Amino acid sequence: MGLMDYLRTQLLEIIQWEDDSRDTISWRFPDQDKEIKRGAQLIVRESQVAQFIYLGQFGDTYGPGEYTLITDNIPILSTLKGWKYGFESPFKADVYYVNTRLFTGNKWGTANPAMMRDKDFGIVRVRAYGTFDFKVVDPKLFLKEVAGTDNQFRLDEFADTMRSRVVSVFTDALASAGLPVLDVASRYQELGEALLPLINPAMTGKYGLEIPSFIVENVSVPPEVEQAIDKRSSMAAIGNLNDYVKFQMAESMTKGEGGALAGSAAQLGAGLAMGQQMAAAMASAQVTPAAGGNAAPAPGAAGIPIPELLSTAEVAKALGVSESDVLQSITDGSLKAKKIGATYRITRAALDEFLKG
Secondary structure (H helix, E strand, O other), rough: OOHHHHHHHEEEEEOOOOOOOOOOOEEEEEOOEEEEEEEEEEOOOOEEEEEEEEOEEEEEEEEOOOEEHHHHHOOHHHHHOOOOOOOOOOOOOOEEEEEOOEEEEEEEEEEOOOEEEEOOOEEEEEEEEEEEEEEOOOOOHHHHHHHOOOOOOEHHHHHHHHHHHHHHHHHHHHHHHHOOHHHHHOOOHHHHHHHHHHHHHHHHHHHHHEEEEEEEEEEEHHHHHHHHHHHHHHHHHHOOOHHHHHHHHHHHHHHHHOOOOOOOOOHHHHHHHHHHHHHHHHHHHEEEEEEEEEHEEEHHHOOOOOOOOEEHHHHHHHOOOOOOHHHHHHOOOOOOOOOOOOOOHHHHHHHHHHHHH
16 A cells, blocks of 8 residues: 555545434544545535534534535634644544434423412422424534533433423423413413423523424323312302302202202202291291382281291202102101191291201
8 A cells, every 4th residue: 555545544535424313413423533634525414514623622613515625614723723824734623413403202291390389379389291392503502511522412312311401491481481370280282382482592592402392281280289270260160159059059959859858968058058048038028018118917817927838849849859858857747747638738937947957
């Protein structure tokens, strides 16, 4: 082998990266301790950036294209190397290629609950997970803060390195946004887009990355906060609580739901509430205004109003129980009734006394 052939094997003439892995973010050109000669060809393909590093310092950066390495094309490197008369002799430098395409569908999630302050619930622990897309927009900063001197920095290494950092930025953005827990836990489909303006400046400024899409797939809060949110949502859906209670009692009476007289607390509560409303209505209806504005008693002995009689079916409906339960109460004497023929009749006063007992 002649001297020229030997020198040719020790010099780099073509520098390029033919990437077919689809999961490599940055790659160091393997020079095998060879030097770059004057006039060497540098090839940078689409979605690639070539970054020269000389003695640990960043040199020139090249976007897509084909370059002949001469003094005019490497001004920063010429300054770093201190060439007085231009680039004439071979030199040694590291060349890193950075993939600038969009990497999609990367998963993120909070390993530990993120703490956020809410005006309604105080300090709340929040867990979240989702996906995000990213691309490198500042190769120098990315190599310095993320990839380092790794010869081939792959996507799985990025996930291990960046997952906690992405979560940290998400947590800071969530705290800065001051969103109520009610919105965070129920509108997380819109949360990612709302947080992007807060996430991207931090990701670009710290790591040289841009996140075009940040998707929050789920946000969970502790069970006690979930229950509070459910109650708050129910109240908002109900509107007027008084109207809702009346509606529930009417529904129970219409369906004829009930069991034994000493059945569920909900049925007894509904019956008692209805009885109290009926008693109040009777008290106000016992005196009716007569013509001329004077109160006059309803017809009856000694001016005492005649009580209204109720059937066992009507009493059962009012109490929200079955008719057999009403008959049982009449039989054991707890509810006073008058048997007329084969049927029982109960006065409003007797019903009122039963409810109070």
